[in-house]
Amino acid sequence: DAKTTQPPSMDCAEGRAANLPCNHSTISGNEYVYWYRQIHSQGPQYIIHGLKNNETNEMASLIITEDRKSSTLILPHATLRDTAVYYCVPYTGTASKLTFGTGTRLQVTL
């Protein structure tokens, strides 16, 4: 399984963009980069995923470097409800386990 490195915590002012980095230098060619978040006492929520192209959906944007060794999740206008632990998870997309690291605790403040 590819290992990931994320900063343990980040702060962001409400209304500003939150940029959450992830290093996944050992990712294999058949692994996508998935992002999930977990609000306290809830199950992880799927946000977005990509292979090598940048992706955008209604929740966030995902920027993946050309060498695929790192990625950045962008929440364009953070709100207080975005306060959560964010995980980047390399995953083949087949029916196998997701390996979550320790993630980044994002605190959105007024």
Next chain:
Amino acid sequence: DGGITQSPKYLFRKEGQNVTLSCEQNLNHDAMYWYRQDPGQGLRLIYYSQIVNDFQKGDIAEGYSVSREKKESFPLTVTSAQKNPTAFYLCASGGDRASNQPQHFGDGTRLSIL
């Protein structure tokens, strides 16, 4: 409303007792999973099932059992052999690369020992 339903939200177990956690999904997913999360730690896979009537052990299957008699349901039994069952249990379904389908999670069951 499509999703994954776990019940109960909180569960208490007495010493020597087996308890069963429910997981139901109406997303028409073939694959289902059970994970365990301990405070401040990542998820660990207990069991998973890729199709009805078939399941495989994950990384920490000892002391747990599952069944998959219906596509929609994947109950987890925490047996008395599991000596440290206090944890947050998460059920997930999905994870099909062919259809670009991520795993989706329920809201979990928190199990404690009385």
